[in-house]
Amino acid sequence: MNPSNNSNSLMTVVWILVAFVLLVVGGLIIAEATPLVLPPAASAEAVQVDELFKILMALGGSIWLLVQGAVIYSVIRFRARPGDDSDGASIHGNSTLEFVWTLIPSITVVILSIISFQVWVNITTAQDNAQVVETRGARFLWSFSYDIPGETQRVNSPVLHTWVGQPVVLNLKTADVNHAFWVPSMRIKQDLLAGRSTEARFTPILAGEYPVVCAELCGSGHGDMHSSIVVHEDEASFLDWFDEEAFVILNPPDDPAEGGQLLMTAGGVAGLYACAGCHTLEALGWDAIVAPNLENVADRAATRVPGMEVERYLLRSLFFPGEFLVPGYDNLMPQHQYEDPEEANYMPLDEALNIVAYLCTLTASGESACNVDMLPDMMTNMGMG
């Protein structure tokens, strides 16, 4: 009796050890899948987050294998054989076992909390010499505004440019509803909250272009609200890119229509206007579908309201977008105002004039549909300016 009992308990210990080794090895194998389920790690923070992710994969993988194994073993080993109507053993519990399976998970979650806290501290510590980027979310467009080293010129753009090794701090503000600024490859995400300013930071380590995604439901164009971050190889190649941009910005065209086009792509005194978030206009690379299509808009503007000139229709649409809704579209456009630079949706009158001049050139024939010289008078007549 005794020897067989001893060999039974010895076998139990051996089986437990074998199972333990299998679970650990299985967990480690599962953890190797980490790079397959995450985008490339393009920031210093991402590397640390991925390490934690990997630990969770290994641990979670082991637990998953343990439970699956126990269920599969049980349904095979403890299935009722045909004709067996008897009950199982009348066992109500085992205090030691229950203590063990309370203690081990408790210790595990404490360790996980500590590791997570360390990673959290590392990825949120402020870096010196960070590039400060004013980031604005407006339905349904991202825009970035930042200084250039050694230049007085500020850049407004729908795409953020930076370079490898340069820490970036984003000050996030929304023009309307809540959004969330997410760069999957950098592993950063931060909500933009109406009425508050929030912050996110990362340090790119890999050159390339990475998607920026809105991760907080913001309305009809939410799925289309994306941008990108271009990480240049180094500061020199970043400045090369800037020189091309700066030339255009520093030498604004005299023609109002060309000036309007530049305003719509590079922004004005109030930053970048969010037109591209909702409108389609192939010439500028816009493809959003929330708002009316702007292709040849000046042709349609001539016929929309009987008796109203193209210029007046377009101008009123900038400042009173709810006045003439195109059938099938809701009143979603920000109502611009030209009086207070501190308030939301500011658009100075001279910029509005240029934008209208540009919109007037969007015709099938390519000829401007307006008499641009008339615009300042028209504004005065409308009680503007």
Next chain:
Amino acid sequence: MATITATPGLGSRTTEGAAIRAADLLRWSLDHKVIGLQYMASSLFFFIVGGTMAMLIRWELLTPALDLMADGTQYNALMTIHGSVMIFLWIIPMMAGFGNYLVPLMLGAKDMAFPWLNAFAFWLIPPAGVLMIAGWLVGPPEAGWTSYPPLSTLFSPDGQTMWAMSLHLLGVSSILGAINFVVTIRNMRPAGMTIWKMPLFVWAVLATAIIQVLATPFLTGGLTLLILDRTAGTSFFDPGSGGDVLLWQNVFWFYSHPAVYIMILPGFGMVSEVLAVHARKPVFGYRAIGLSSMSIALVGFTVWAHHMFTSLQPALRIPFMITSMIIAVPTGIKIFSWLGTIWGGKIRFTAAMLFALGFITLFVFGGIGGIFLAAVPVDIHLHDTYFVVGHFHFVLFGGSVFLIFAGIYHWFPKMTGRRMNERLGQLHFVTTYIGTFFTFVPQHIAGALGLPRRVAMYDPAFTNINTVISLAAFLLGISSLIFMYNILRSLSHGERVGGNPWRGLTLEWATTSPPPPWNFRGDPVPFDDPYGYGSDESGPYLDAVERRFPAPEEAAGA
């Protein structure tokens, strides 16, 4: 509770022994069994409604561009109503239905403590359902089931107000039902049944009811503020006038995280019953399971802000990570205790048992995903992505819905006197399991790779994985049709059974199927140990129950 049983004229229970008919479900009744079935029938209706919406969502997401929907607003409305219907009109009322039907029976009581209140709580649901669907037609709410301001206040049409009113009614219904459960369980246990001898389902309903009473007022309160902001010109959530958008997030999640446990705890109770009965073995660690329900209920109140890791003030994120990690411990205790229950049993592979076992294997995956989401640095990446969608569907579909299925297969014979078709049940299980796995596992991967949730248009790089998800989701749709067919067919064609077809020891089996109007003839005496399977006394007790409540003749001959 002699005062209740002696009251004449309560409800329409004059015809002793008459089975409940479909027409009874449309009438005002004070019988907890009728009310329980009313909850279940209406929930199943909304399951079909919400499921149809899920199919439309997956159809839309087959391609990266808009195809089924005219614009993003239509899609947002669809997913808002899908989520709201599935949570507030399917899972929560379905669990309330099980509670209503089973708790008095398990306690050997003749009804709930407050029958009129019970009926009133149910009848708030149909108008709430009408309001929600009508709001969709008026001008759809498109802010998601979480409805964060200012999108849900300054930027949404009138349907959003009706959505809020609908949820408000459902919240009141939930609170009233929960008060009834607490009072019933506290006061109406039979002689000899201490709280340590209550069936674990009753434990779970008690824990759930405590959460509902304490948490749901925060939902209804928050919705009151939202409705006032929308209709009365207040600005609780409007930062332009001194309000705060984070206030809503805090109040909403202070209810809605505990609501996760409202949706799963009753299921935890059901699986404990199903596993013990069909593995023919006592529940392993009865006290640990009962107490872990209570500790989940308690700790569940301290974790809400883990839904806000990307909006919460950074300094508050770590404390909520720690509480969220802690809640894994009582959940783990339950899973290990269920494994201990089947270990060494004599497992019968009934449809109910298949779903209970399937639940364990799926739920553990959902729980592990939860640990990823609790760890702040990882959650920062995963928050509001398809990883989250996959995670909560794993615990809600692989968890709550699997347990609802298990519960229906298990208690259908008690409710109708007929067994559901086991063959169809097996087919239902296999299709549901495969569908669940291949719908919601790839969602985790898509989210981690960079797919945000709540989008009608997405990066074409995710086309293939979305196609897999949609096809698997369509399989889930088919599996649900098999289930509905099985229910309808078994109502008239199912094999007739006696009082105790599964040889269960809890009190609901110690009466006819379906039970008579006042549940029991005479006062039933509970078996001393509700999970005493395998004990020497249980065999003779079960034989006696079987002799007293035998299967009808036609079934005995078959």
